[in-house]
Amino acid sequence: MRSRQHRRSVRAMWVGWVAVAAMLAACTTTPPSSGPDVTPPVLTLPAAMMRGAPSGDGAVVTFEATAKDKRSGVVPVTCEPASGSLFPIGTTSVSCQAVDTAGNVASGSFDVTVVVDADPPVVTVPASISRPALDASGANVTFVASALDAIDGAVPVTCTPPSGSLFALGATVVDCEAADSAGNVGSAAFTVTVVDSAAPLLDLPAPMSVPGTSAGATVTYEVSAEDAVDGAVPVTCAPPSGSTFALGLTTVSCTAADAAGNTASGTFGVTVVAAPLTGVTSLGSGIDHTCAVMADTSVRCWGRNDYGQLGVGTTTNRSIPTPVPGLSDVVSVRGGALFSCALQAAGTVWCWGRNSDGQLGNGTTDNTTLPHLVMGINNAVDIELGARFACALLATGGVKCWGTGGFGALGNGQGTTSDRYFESIPVEVSGISDATSLAVGGWHACVVLASGGAKCWGQDTYGQLGDHPFIYGQPVWSNVPVDVALADVAAIRAGYDHTCATVASGSLYCWGENGFGQLGNGSTNPNGEINPQLVSDVPGIVELTLEGGSASCVRLADGRTRCWGWSFHGQLGTTTTVNKTPRTMSGYADAVQLSLGASHTCALMADTTVRCTGWNLYGELGDGTNVDRTSAQSVIAE
Numbered sequence: 070m071r072s073r074q075h076r077r078s079v080r081a082m083w084v085g086w087v088a089v090a091a092m093l094a095a096c097t098t099t100p101p102s103s104g105p106d107v108t109p110p111v112l113t114l115p116a117a118m119m120r121g122a123p124s125g126d127g128a129v130v131t132f133e134a135t136a137k138d139k140r141s142g143v144v145p146v147t148c149e150p151a152s153g154s155l156f157p158i159g160t161t162s163v164s165c166q167a168v169d170t171a172g173n174v175a176s177g178s179f180d181v182t183v184v185v186d187a188d189p190p191v192v193t194v195p196a197s198i199s200r201p202a203l204d205a206s207g208a209n210v211t212f213v214a215s216a217l218d219a220i221d222g223a224v225p226v227t228c229t230p231p232s233g234s235l236f237a238l239g240a241t242v243v244d245c246e247a248a249d250s251a252g253n254v255g256s257a258a259f260t261v262t263v264v265d266s267a268a269p270l271l272d273l274p275a276p277m278s279v280p281g282t283s284a285g286a287t288v289t290y291e292v293s294a295e296d297a298v299d300g301a302v303p304v305t306c307a308p309p310s311g312s313t314f315a316l317g318l319t320t321v322s323c324t325a326a327d328a329a330g331n332t333a334s335g336t337f338g339v340t341v342v343a344a345p346l347t348g349v350t351s352l353g354s355g356i357d358h359t360c361a362v363m364a365d366t367s368v369r370c371w372g373r374n375d376y377g378q379l380g381v382g383t384t385t386n387r388s389i390p391t392p393v394p395g396l397s398d399v400v401s402v403r404g405g406a407l408f409s410c411a412l413q414a415a416g417t418v419w420c421w422g423r424n425s426d427g428q429l430g431n432g433t434t435d436n437t438t439l440p441h442l443v444m445g446i447n448n449a450v451d452i453e454l455g456a457r458f459a460c461a462l463l464a465t466g467g468v469k470c471w472g473t474g475g476f477g478a479l480g481n482g483q484g485t486t487s488d489r490y491f492e493s494i495p496v497e498v499s500g501i502s503d504a505t506s507l508a509v510g511g512w513h514a515c516v517v518l519a520s521g522g523a524k525c526w527g528q529d530t531y532g533q534l535g536d537h538p539f540i541y542g543q544p545v546w547s548n549v550p551v552d553v554a555l556a557d558v559a560a561i562r563a564g565y566d567h568t569c570a571t572v573a574s575g576s577l578y579c580w581g582e583n584g585f586g587q588l589g590n591g592s593t594n595p596n597g598e599i600n601p602q603l604v605s606d607v608p609g610i611v612e613l614t615l616e617g618g619s620a621s622c623v624r625l626a627d628g629r630t631r632c633w634g635w636s637f638h639g640q641l642g643t644t645t646t647v648n649k650t651p652r653t654m655s656g657y658a659d660a661v662q663l664s665l666g667a668s669h670t671c672a673l674m675a676d677t678t679v680r681c682t683g684w685n686l687y688g689e690l691g692d693g694t695n696v697d698r699t700s701a702q703s704v705i706a707e
Contacts, residue, residue, distance in 0.1 A: 106171035110138035112146065114165055114179045120156070121186020121220040121251030127157040128183045128251065136167030136175060144169050156183045189255035190218035190247045192226060197260045200236070205298050207237040207263045216247030216255055224249055236263045238298065265329035269296040271304065273323060273337045281341035283389040283693050283707055285315045288339050294325030302327050314341045316693035316705070343693055343705035345678045346390050352664040352673050355404025355454070356617060357687050359664060359671050360411075361390060361679060361704075362402050368393040368411055371704070372666075372689035376407045377438030378422030384438060388688025388695060389707055393421075396440055404666070405454030406511075406617065411440065412452045418443040418461055426457040427493025428472030434493060443471070444494050453509035455617065456565070460514050461495065462507040468516060469495035476512045476528035477548025484548050498526070499549045510563030511617060515553065523558040523570060524550035531566050531597025533581030555601050564615035564634075565667075566597075569604070571613055577604040577623065585619045586649035587634030593649060606651050607631055614663040622663050622670070623651070630657040630672065638668040639699030640683025656680060656701030671704070679704040 113135045122128035131153050134146045148165040150156065160182040167175045194214045202208050211233050214226045228245040230236065240262045248254045272293045279286050289311050292304045306323040308314065317340065324334045348364040358372030358379060369390035370379040377384050380393040393411075396419060402411045408422030408429060419440040420429040427434055430443035446469060449461040458472030458479060473491045474484030480498035484490045501524065504516035513527030513534060525534040530545045535553040553561075557573040567581030567588060578601035579588040586593050590602035609626030620634030620641060631651035632641040642654040657663075657680065660672035669683035669690060680701040681690040688695055691704035 106140050106169065106173065108139060109173035109175040110136040110141070110144050110167045110169050112136045112165060112167050112175040112177045114163075114177050117180045117182070119182045119184065119220055121218075121249060121253070122158060122183050123186065123251045123253070125158055125185060127155050129153060130156045130181050130183065132163070132181070134165045138167075138169040138173070140171070141169040156181050158183050158185060184220065186220050186249065186251035186253060188219055189253035190216040190221070190224050190249050192216045192245050192247050192255045192257040194228075194243070194245050194257045194259045197262065199262045199264055201266045202238055202263050202298050205238070205300070207235055209233060210236045210261050210263070212243070212259075212261075214245045214257075216245075218247075218249040218253075218255075220251070221249045236261050238263050238265060265296075265298040265327060266331065267297050268331040268333040269294040269299075269302050269325045269327050271323060271325055271333045271335045273335050276338040276340070278340045278342055279314075281314070281316060281343050283316065283343055283705060285313050286341045287311065288314045288341070290321070290339070292323050294333060296325075296327040296331075298329070299327045314339050316341050316343055317696065343389075345703040346691070346706045347677050349673055349677050349679050351401050352662055352671055352679065353401065353403040353409070354616060354664040354666040354669070354671055355409060356406045356667040357669070357684075357689050358404055358409070359666065359669070359679075359681070359689060359691065360393070360402040360404060360409055361673075362399050362411075364677070366398050366400070366414075368396045368399050368402055369707075370409065371691040372669075373407075373687035376423035376436050378404070378407050378409050380409060380421040380438065380440050382438050386687045388685075388691065388693050389705055390691055391707065393440060401452065403452050403454045403459075404617075405459060406456045408454070408459075410443070410452050410454055410459055412449055412461075416446070416448040416450070416464065418446050418449055418452055420459065423457075424493075426473035426491040428454075428457050428459055428491075430459065430471040430493065430495055432493050445469070446495055451507050453507050453514070453563075455509045455514065456511045458491075458509075458512075460498070460507060460509050462504055462516070466501070466503040466505070466519070468498040468501045468504055468507060468514075470498055470514065471495040473512075474548070476546040478512050478514065478527040480514060480526035480548065480550055482549050486546060500524075501550060506560060508561045508563040508568070508615075510568065510615070511565035513563060513568070515561045515563055515568060516550070517558050517561050517570075521557045521573070523553035523555060523561050525553055525568065526550045528566070531582035532599030533563070533566055533568050533597070535568055535570075535580045535599075535601060560613055562613045562615040562621075564621065564665075565617050565619055567615070567619070567621075569613060569615055569621055570601070571610055575608070575610065577607050577610060577613070578602060579604055579621060582619070585635035586647050587615075587619050587621050589621060589633040589649070589651055591649050593647065604633075604651065612663060614665055616665040618665050618667045620648075620665055620670075622654075622665060624660055624663060628658045630654045630660050630663065632670070636683075638684035638697055640666070640668050640670045642670075642682050642699060642701070644699060654682070654701075656682075672701075 360370040410420040451462040460470040503519040515525040536551040561570040569579040584595035589604035612624040622632040662673040671681040
C-alpha cells in the first residue's frame with residue numbers, strides 16, 4: 070500500500086513541475102508578431118560636428134545617420150538639411166526622422182557648425198633618414214608621416230615615394246601632403262639617403278710556399294674583391310703578382326676600394342724555398358763563415374767576407390754557398406778567424422783571406438781574396454786553423470805551423486806576449502814526430518801522440534794547455550809543446566780558450582776557460598779549470614767538435630748531437646745563453662759531421678745536405694737570408 074501511495078505522490082509532483090515550467094515559458098517568450106507594434110526604431114545620429122569652409126559660402130558636409138527597428142529591421146532616415154548639403158557659416162541643427170512599417174516614428178537632431186577654415190593641417194615627417202644600401206638597386210625604406218588639423222583632427226597623409234618603396238643610392242626627397250575638409254593642403258618634405266657604407270669583400274690566397282733559387286722566385290697569384298653595390302672592384306697588392314720574391318717569407322698586403330671610398334685590406338704570406346745544397350762531403354767553419362767540400366772535390370763558402378775569407382775573388386758577404394775558383398782535389402777545408410785553408414789529396418795546402426800575420430803561409434802579409442799555395446808543405450794529412458795562425462799535421466807525424474807566434478802559438482820555441490812575432494812560411498813545431506791527430510784553438514794547439522799521450526803549446530791563460538800542476542804567477546803560455554796531464558788520449562779538439570779530449574775508455578774530459586759552461590761540468594768559472602773535468606751524459610762519442618768558439622759538441626752513437634757552452638745567438642739550438650751541461654740539439658739526429666763557428670753551428674747530414682743554426686748577420690747560415698735561427702735551417706744551393 071505504501072508503495073502505491075508513494076508512486077502517486079511522485080506523479081503528482083511531476084505534473085506540478087510541468088505546469089510551472091509552462092507558465093515560466095509563457096512569461097519569457099517574445100510576444101507573437103501578430104500583436105500591435107508600438108515601438109519606434111532606434112535612431113543613431115552623429116555627435117555635434119565642426120567643419121571648415123574655405124570661404125564664407127559655407128561647406129558641403131556629409132554625415133551618416135541610421136535607424137533599426139525590431140520588426141522592420143533597418144529603416145531609412147530622413148534628415149534636414151540632408152547629408153551632402155551646403156551648410157552655411159555658423160551652427161545648423163540637423164533634424165532626422167525614421168518611420169517603421171507600423172508608423173512608429175523616431176526623431177532626433179545634432180548640430181553642424183561650419184567655420185571659415187584657412188589653416189592647412191600640420192604635416193609631421195621624420196628627420197632626414199640614412200640607410201645602408203643592400204645592393205646596387207638601393208634599399209627599401211619605411212617611415213611614418215602624420216597630419217593634424219585644427220578643425221578636422223587627424224587627417225590622412227600621402228607621401229611620394231611612399232613608405233616601403235625602393236630608394237635608389239643617393240639622396241631622395243620625399244614629399245608628403247595632407248588635405249582637411251576645407252580643402253586646405255599642408256605639406257612637408259624630408260630626405261632619404263641611401264649610402265654605400267659596406268667595404269668590399271676581399272678574396273685572398275691562402276699562405277703560399279713556392280720553390281725558388283738564391284735569387285728568389287717569380288710569384289703569381291690571384292686576388293679579387295666583390296662589392297655589394299659596385300660588384301667586382303680592382304685590388305692593389307704589394308708586392309704585386311708577377312714580382313720577384315726574395316727567399317724566405319714575404320707578407321703581401323692588398324687593398325680594395327669601392328666607388329664610395331669604402332676600403333678593405335688584408336694580407337697573406339708567400340714563402341720562397343730554395344733547393345738545398347747537396348753533394349757535400351765535409352765542412353769547416355771559421356768565426357763567421359763556413360766552407361764545404363763538394364763531391365767533385367771543389368769548395369764552396371758562405372758568410373762573412375770582409376777580408377776575402379770566402380775565397381771567391383771579392384770582399385762581399387755571401388748568404389749562399391759560392392764556389393771558390395781554381396780549387397780541386399780538395400779533401401778537407403778549415404776556417405780561422407778571418408781566413409780559410411784547404412787541404413788537397415796530394416798533401417798541399419791553399420789559403421786565402423786575411424794575412425796580417427802571415428797566416429796564409431805564402432811568404433807575404435798581403436790579404437788575398439783567392440786561394441794561394443802555402444809554401445813548403447807537400448805531405449800534409451790534416452790542417453787546423455786558429456785565430457791568426459794555422460798548423461798542418463804531416464804524414465811523417467811532425468807538425469808545421471805558420472802565422473802569429475804570439476803566446477808561443479807556433480810551438481817552435483819562439484814568441485812571447487810582448488813581441489810582434491810571426492812566420493809567413495811554415496816552421497816545424499819543436500819535438501813532435503809521432504803525432505796522430507791535430508787540434509788548434511784561438512791561440513793554442515795540441516796533438517795526440519802515437520803513445521796515447523798528448524801535448525799542447527801556446528796560450529795558457531785559462532789552463533787550456535792541460536799541463537797541471539799549474540802554477541799561478543808563472544808565464545801563462547808555452548812556446549814549446551808540454552805534456553797534457555791525461556793518459557790514453559784517443560782524440561783531442563780545441564776551442565778558442567778551452568780543450569777537450571776523449572780517452573780510450575770512451576770518457577770525455579775538458580779543461581781551460583769555462584765562463585760560458587763550455588767544459589760541460591755543470592758549473593762556470595771565468596778563471597778557467599786547470600784540471601781536466603769529466604763531462605757526463607755523453608755515452609758513445611762518435612765525433613768531438615770544438616773548433617774556434619766557446620762551445621763544445623759531440624755526436625753520439627745513438628744519433629744524437631749534444632752541445633754545451635755559449636749559445637747567445639741560439640747556435641746550440643737553445644734559448645739559454647749559457648749551457649753548463651750537454652743538451653740535445655733538435656734537427657741534427659742524422660748528422661755525420663759537426664762544424665762550429667763563434668756564433669753559429671753547421672752540420673753535414675747523412676743525405677749530403679747541410680743544416681745550420683745561430684747568428685746570421687753575415688749570412689753564415691747559408692739560407693739566403695740574414696735572419697738568426699734557433700732551429701736547424703737548410704743551406705741552399707746557389
